[in-house]
Amino acid sequence: MTTVTTLADLQRESWQLTAHCQGRNCGSARRMNLAALIARFGPDHVFINDQKIPPLLVCRRCGHRGGSLTINV
Numbered sequence: 107m108t109t110v111t112t113l114a115d116l117q118r119e120s121w122q123l124t125a126h127c128q129g130r131n132c133g134s135a136r137r138m139n140l141a142a143l144i145a146r147f148g149p150d151h152v153f154i155n156d157q158k159i160p161p162l163l164v165c166r167r168c169g170h171r172g173g174s175l176t177i178n179v
Contacts, residue, residue, distance in 0.1 A: 110177070111152050111153070111154050112149065112150050112151060112152055112153070113140060113143050113144045113147065113148070113149055113150075113151045113153060114144065114149035114150065116140055116153070116177070117140050117141075117144065117149075119179075121177055121178060121179050122137050122138070122140070122177070122178040123137070123138040123140065123143070123153065123175050123176070123177060123178070124136065124137050124138065124175065124176050124177075124178055125137075125138050125160075125163050125173050125174070125175055126173050126174045126175070126176065127163075127165035127167065127168060127170050127173050128170065128172055128173050128174060129165055129168045129169075129170030130170075132165060132167055132168040132170060134165050134166070134167040134168065136166070137178070138175070143159070147159070153175065156175065159175060160172060160173055160174060160175060
């Protein structure tokens, strides 16, 4: 079993992160650019229970700030 906790782990396993809008009645989602996240936060950034990335998310559909992240295998 592989342990995946960092952005580099996600990239190594070819998994993706999807950002989900938490704006009222929106439900928009999009895949995150892992290379850009690694460039900004570093390869060893732990995304589990992350408190840095979700508050920075801005929905392209409704403009809501903040969101949640899910893993796509």
